[in-house]
Amino acid sequence: MEVEKILHMKEGLGQSSYAKNSSLQKTMIAKSRPAIQESIRELYHALLPESLMIADFGCSSGPNSLLVVSEIIDTIDQERQSLNRKSPMFGVFLNDLPGNDYNAIFNLLPSLYESLQQEKGSDFGPCFVSGTPKSFYGRVFPDQFLHFVHSSYSIHWLSQVPKGLGSKTGEALNKGNIYITKTSPPEISHAFFAQFKRDFTVFLNSRAKELVSGGQMVLTLQGSIQRDDPDSIWELLGSTLHNMVLEGIIEQEKLDRFDMPFYAPTLEEVRKLVEAEGSYSINKLETFTVDWSVDTNQSLNNRAKFVAKTIRAVTESILATAFGEAVMNDLFVMFEMRVKERMAQERSEYLNIVVSMIKRDYS
Template structure:
């Protein structure tokens, strides 16, 4: 909780400047979001107030993009249904280290645009920040009608505890996440931590949501039953290789790599569905995976020419590897720096960019993103 947050500010390595992949993921889920908003309104209104939350909101342009989409859909749906628009209570949640100042400084312009487009002013939409882990309770009971989270639930509450022997030996030597060379006990430890965390997430939200409320979640996953499958693990594999290259040059100690493990898990759709069923408070309306390229293009837009450069206005821009490395750095730098120190960060992500470029020259690099839409189960209402 104290370490993990996206890079702050608006500099070259900031999350605000390097979150195009996350923006593409949000855009790809708009149709599912629209359905969830409409269904939530139908099942929970009329009400004087509608509680909305974005969990893992981060900062930068994507944060209020999500809120704007949700509010616009609520406005137009209420207009079509001929019902009064409720007052909107919008909570933006992330860990305490998140750059909430950046979010709050964006609010005046956001309110001006919102009022211009919908007529909803600050007295009809109340936005607040809520700092804390979404693996525990964040809101009063029965206060939320609609909940959204994107690109967040693949982050675990902690590094799995069982990645060491009783004698303190590291089980995942030379790697920082699940790999083809990882022993089965490492895979088991990661899955166990995800099951525990996702169950706690669902149980917390079950208490906070009204009957019939909707929740839309999207996060990194995988299509293969194999947790070590290349799609879902390979960005971490390349970062491991970059660290090992630095160890060979004497820039870091290999022991430091052995003792570092990412608090991350990319689940399969089946693993997600099993936990939702076990927890029992929600009904699955939609669960599917879609592909997105590492540099932010969807699979439908990929030209598959293995061109290793991005071209903007006819001029060669950053290599795709450097662009992807900047995206990764914006997300993971704080926790990597806390373990290895600040001095190696520039060189580490240069190594990583070279490895990513080489990978792009051989294959199309893609993520699998899972989209899960659920309803609060009225039958299990407590």
Template sequence: MGVKEVDVHMTVGNGATSYANNSAHQKIGISKAKYVLDESLKEMFADDGFPDCFKMVDLGCSSGPNTLSVVAQIIGTILRVRRLNNVDELPEMEVFLNDLEGNDFNNLFKLLPSFYKKLKEATGNEAIRCFVSGLPGSFYGRLFPSKTLNFVYSSFSLQWLSKIPEGLEDNKENIHMAMASPPGIFEAYATQYRRDFTTFLTSRGQEMVRGGRMVLTFVGRSVEDPSTRDDCAHFTLLASSLIEMVNEGLVKESDLHSFNMPIYTPSKQEVEGVIHNEGSFNLEKFEPFLVPWDAHVKHEDHTRGRISQLGAEGSVPDHIRGKLVSDFIRAYTEPVLASHFGSSIIDNLYGRYAKKLAEYLAREQPSFFNIIICLSKK
């Protein structure tokens, strides 16, 4: 397919299939990374003291409720550390929320009044000054002046590539790296990843102050060789749903053959290699963790009426699990698929996908392999 940049964004609004209402899975991942975030902030202040104005950015912030909850967590940690160090004066904080131009910033900004109210209640002091603003633009490039940022945070965004890799013409009915993909497909994805992550690190290296920290969480790969294990089986099932629709004449075969997801899940060795070769940061922490595909189902708010019947011992029936996992994946894949195949196929596609997921979850217990790293600016 022709190489093109992609305007990646989550499904906007507050509808049933929106990211705002289907990001409970990411929330679980964020909670698992909390201790690394807290420890990184404590170490930074222990090493470099407290700036008069703490400048931070959430890169790839999206538009759901998770964004401001993480900001609140970071502010809470800063205030606790300052109190432990007998620093009474409250700092000024400048918080930038970054994502691509297609992000639903309006939905995010509507949450700010509630955020400020809770912040005031939590601190019990009106003197705290926290200035939050939106910053549209790609993090694969410069976003800030030199040496201005103290802290960079990103959650489940760095697996997205800046563009479709070159050389995927032979991937045909695979919409991502799959065990059935030709060998050149893996290298094409890996090459684009190395280029993008290097650009990301170089840009942040120029923007951050010496001793500043980055905490990054993203979906990774559990094996070094992607041809030996299908860590992206959820995309294989999605491709299978599209193939069905091609066979029924609902999707053009040429459209399927020219589509690939702009996502790459790196291995531990790849992440460490790029960080070492780029050279702007020290790798302070590297923590992998697993999150089951359906982990958020147990956290789902059943009062919304989406789960009407529980199985034995309170378990969620497979068809409901399949639907909820489909909704979660739809919230971040629908915009890319709709822009390529058209919006008219979307409900049909994800309906089929939910059934395939239900069948798969009935016999397998798959998990996403996630990575959290902490970097310090040299």
């Protein structure tokens, strides 16, 4: 499976689009806001740049893409006013894979420019926003070009499904599952971690070349308490697919050969990989939890519906490629029922990691 060609959030503005089903990810951005603001204030005070280059990696499409940008610009504008300084010029770069629905963001740009002009007056900016479609697992920008890097809920996606998920004879080792589960053999969690380690190190190293010395980066991603028992939503999605195999809707072989190109690291894994890469000092590294349904005051039915729609908007491109478009409705109806059963029995939360770091000065 060529992840970089297949993975994209559900495009457009329809009922099932990512734009309409990304309030979970919006909550993650809100939870990371204090870390983002702290980092950007520190950056501005330390460097006082006349032009400020900002990149959001894995921006996707819909309201979240420009939300982060507006918040970063607001923070800088407040800081420069409090220091009585001229506004910097802003270069804002929205990065995602080439299959991302960039038009859905670009259509919102005229209203962003207009509101910036109205709210901040004629001495603001100017601000130039552009798209940079390319995998973030590799170089996207020239040397020492960026001042601030942000990425939310994106770098837990791997560049490829890990290798090493089959036995020497080619038999699938993670049969009936699509991610690490309690019953997976140890080779499985090792293979997922090994792929994350490679990808995350490439990400860190590429950004280190692109950031100026003293540049800052804030990353938010899904995490796990334990590598070999991540207690993830993919276990439930995997068991739903397994049920569809038992009902003869999906071929066993297809499920056995399918795994999610995803890894949710532990806090310690993130710390060790950042330290091992060596280009950054960590300012902040912490976790927070968010309920699968975000709002636990809603009815169980509404909460399960929310979870199923959120997961569908994110994974449909991958799952439809593996199992066929025709089974998607059935899959998500069954998944919603399973989510409801599970949430009725126990608390179901995403563990998330936010890490804020500064690029070391080598001069």
